[in-house]
Structures are given as structure tokens and as C-alpha cells.
Amino acid sequence: MTTGTVTVVVTDAEGHASAPATASYAVTSSGPSVPSGYTLGTGSRGTTGRAWNLTTDEGWYKHTGTTISAAYYLPANITFGATGMRIRCSRNDSGHAYTSGEARWANGVGFVPDEHYMRFTARQEQAVILGDFPSWLWSRKQNGDGNGEIDYHETMANHIVGVTGATNTSLLGNKATMIKTPYDANQVNYSQGFNEPAAGTTELAFASSYHTFEVYKTLTDMTTYIDGVLHTVHKRGGTGGTGYPSNQNVTGMTGAIWDSQFASGGLWDLRISYQYGDGTNTGNAGTAQAFTGDRYLNVSELVMAVPA
Amino acid sequence: MAAPVVSCTLDKSSYAIGQTMTLTITATDADAKSGTVSVVVTDAEGNASTAVVSPYTITDVMSAAVTDSNGKVFSRVTGAGVFPATYTATA
Numbered sequence: 001m002t003t004g005t006v007t008v009v010v011t012d013a014e015g016h017a018s019a020p021a022t023a024s025y026a027v028t029s030s031g032p033s034v035p036s037g038y039t040l041g042t043g044s045r046g047t048t049g050r051a052w053n054l055t056t057d058e059g060w061y062k063h064t065g066t067t068i069s070a071a072y073y074l075p076a077n078i079t080f081g082a083t084g085m086r087i088r089c090s091r092n093d094s095g096h097a098y099t100s101g102e103a104r105w106a107n108g109v110g111f112v113p114d115e116h117y118m119r120f121t122a123r124q125e126q127a128v129i130l131g132d133f134p135s136w137l138w139s140r141k142q143n144g145d146g147n148g149e150i151d152y153h154e155t156m157a158n159h160i161v162g163v164t165g166a167t168n169t170s171l172l173g174n175k176a177t178m179i180k181t182p183y184d185a186n187q188v189n190y191s192q193g194f195n196e197p198a199a200g201t202t203e204l205a206f207a208s209s210y211h212t213f214e215v216y217k218t219l220t221d222m223t224t225y226i227d228g229v230l231h232t233v234h235k236r237g238g239t240g241g242t243g244y245p246s247n248q249n250v251t252g253m254t255g256a257i258w259d260s261q262f263a264s265g266g267l268w269d270l271r272i273s274y275q276y277g278d279g280t281n282t283g284n285a286g287t288a289q290a291f292t293g294d295r296y297l298n299v300s301e302l303v304m305a306v307p308a
Numbered sequence: 309m310a311a312p313v314v315s316c317t318l319d320k321s322s323y324a325i326g327q328t329m330t331l332t333i334t335a336t337d338a339d340a341k342s343g344t345v346s347v348v349v350t351d352a353e354g355n356a357s358t359a360v361v362s363p364y365t366i367t368d369v370m371s372a373a374v375t376d377s378n379g380k381v382f383s384r385v386t387g388a389g390v391f392p393a394t395y396t397a398t399a
Contacts, residue, residue: 006318011370012368017312021333027323121318210318214321
């Protein structure tokens with residue numbers, strides 16, 4: 001395996017040079033790299049890792065139907081090509097305000113074990129607008145209900161509260177590694193917003209560029225790195241992780257609840273979806289942020305490894 | 309006269325040999341801005357004209373230099389001076 005770093009310096013017309021920006025990568029001769037102690041093959045627990053080739057459809061289930069948002073899922077909105085999987089969110093006047101898509105790798109079939117390493121790289125091709133609800137990667141138990149759902153990353157415009165604690169109805173936010181159980185009125189959520197916007201600001205910078213998430217899920221914790229930087233650690237029986245608390249960061253998940261959902265041999269399927277405009281969590285496009293043109297979520301890399 | 313602020317991302321963190329690497333560069337320059345000039349003419353009696361407004365844009369053309377620790381050559385896909393910019397190379 002070869003590793004490398006790309007360095008970029010931008011200079012303006014007056015000769016002022018930016019500080020260098022860098023991006024690191026690995027090149028392998030035998031497929032994607034995985035951390036030491038993990039494998040893409042059959043691991044010590046009897047489960048198997050996988051590196052998806054997102055330039056072609058390897059058998060993704062494409063859901064059709066209503067969503068909790070203003071968008072309607074259509075399989076035709078999910079395509080595969082040189083940049084990976086793309087899910088289109090489009091304005092539609094034939095019965096639905098918008099259409100979008102949801103891809104499931106193993107619909108209703110358990111695939112992801114409760115100990116795993118997950119890596120995905122994705123971007124929103126357009127800057128976030130009010131109403132956006134792209135879910136870069138999330139999962140549900142094989143029975144499909146929300147108990148034990150893991151949201152590796154979602155962008156939810158109009159959802160994150162600012163550090164002041166007040167709901168910022170015009171703000172844009174991202175949240176990573178949300179785990180929640182049970183999925184009812186007694187729901188307990190653990191989540192972390194990142195780059196959480198302060199009151200009166202917006203968070204546009206995270207969109208449009210690719211970002212790599214790496215998640216290590218064990219029987220006792222779940223650790224997320226974003227672009228190589230430690231972001232969140234959720235611990236069994238803990239009271240949340242690092243960074244700004246968001247309105248989803250509720251304490252109170254006991255060790256027993258954790259064990260029942262995240263350390264009992266359960267299996268999850270994987271989902272990638274793009275919803276739009278649920279009015280509550282994400283808002284709706286208003287006159288100041290009109291929905292113009294098609295919008296895309298682009299997932300370019302997806303790797304799951306299991307304990308070797 | 310400010311220096312540009314730049315960030316860059318690759319479309320994958322790990323590539324197989326021969327795969328296309330796509331680099332996205334985002335750059336902003338505080339010197340680039342838009343504004344308006346408003347003109348109101350007032351006569352000796354204090355009668356003011358309606359305002360005439362002229363918008364303007366100040367651009368600051370930026371160029372990117374891309375280097376790689378392994379000597380890979382990244383070629384620009386998008387037009388010169390346009391940001392975000394896309395470059396590609398072969399892993």
C-alpha cells in the first residue's frame with residue numbers, strides 16, 4: 001500500500017497565496033485498505049466485510065413510496081457511475097411536490113454486525129438549502145423498525161439548535177452518529193452535531209466537498225472520525241460524547257438498553273437516502289431559498305470491515 | 309488585500325491502482341465582493357431626485373497549484389479561475 005498527500009495552494013491576482021490545504025489518500029493493489037485488526041473477508045465472528053463498487057449497481061434495493069418528508073421515493077432517481085452512487089432530489093408536479101430516492105443494500109436482511117468498521121465518503125453536490133434532508137448513510141435492524149437505528153450521518157436543515165440552546169429555524173446543520181432506542185415516545189437518542197452553527201450563522205462549508213467518515217462500532221462504544229479527525233465517542237452507559245451537544249444528545253441510555261440494541265448479536269441493513277422538506281425537522285423551501293434545479297447526494301466510497 | 313482561503317477533498321480515502329482520483333478545491337477571496345453605488349442629486353431648493361443604483365462586482369482571479377507527494381499529476385477538469393475546481397489523476 002502506498003500513501004500520499006495532495007497539497008493545494010491558491011494564489012490571487014495580486015500574488016497573495018493561501019495557506020496550504022492537504023488531502024491524504026492510500027493506493028492499494030488488492031482493494032480498499034482497512035484498519036489493522038479488521039478484514040474485508042470472513043472475520044473471527046463469522047461475518048463478512050465488503051467493499052462496494054459504486055460505479056455500478058451491485059444489487060441495491062431501491063425503495064418506492066412515501067417518506068416522512070415532502071419527497072416521494074422513485075427508483076429512477078438512483079444512478080451509478082464514475083463518481084459513485086448519486087441520488088437525485090427533484091421538483092415534481094405530477095402528484096408529489098418532490099421526488100427523491102432511497103437505496104438499501106440488504107432490504108430486510110441483516111448484514112451489518114454489531115462489531116464493525118464503516119468508512120464512507122460522500123458529498124452533497126449543491127450547497128445545503130432549507131428543507132434538505134440527505135442521509136449519507138444509516139441503518140436499521142433487519143426487521144425494519146427504528147429500535148437500534150444508527151444514523152452514521154444525516155444533514156438536516158432546520159434541525160440543529162445553536163450553542164445557545166435556542167432553536168434556530170433558519171440554520172443548517174449536520175449530525176453524525178446518532179443511535180437511538182427505543183423508537184417510540186420513550187425514545188432515547190445519542191447524537192452529535194458537528195461544526196454546529198452558532199446562533200445567526202449558517203453552515204454551508206461542509207456541503208459540496210467530499211468528506212470521509214470512519215466509524216468503529218464495538219460492543220461497548222462507537223467512535224467516529226471525520227476526515228481523519230476524532231469527532232465523537234459514544235460509550236455504553238455513557239452520557240454523550242465530545243463536541244457541542246445538540247438537541248438530540250439526551251442522556252439516560254442505560255447499559256442494559258445499549259446491550260439489548262447494540263451488543264446482542266443484532267444485524268442491520270444499510271440505507272442511503274435523500275428526503276426533502278418535512279416541514280418540522282428540515283423546514284421547507286421558502287421564497288428566499290427556492291428549490292431550483294435538481295439536487296444530488298453523491299456517495300463515492302463505502303467499505304465495511306469486520307473483526308479479523 | 310487578503311489571501312485566498314482554500315480547502316480540498318478527495319472523493320475517496322483509498323484507491324485501487326488505476327482508479328481515477330477526483331480532487332475538489334474550494335477557494336474564497338475576501339477581496340471579491342459585490343455592492344451597489346447609489347446616486348441622489350439634490351437642487352438648491354432641496355428637491356431630491358430618485359436614486360439611481362448601479363451594481364458592481366469586484367473579482368479577484370485565483371489560480372491553484374496542486375502538488376502530490378508521490379508525483380502524481382492532477383489535471384484540471386473545470387474551467388480556469390472557476391471554483392469549486394475539479395482535478396483528476398490516476399491512482
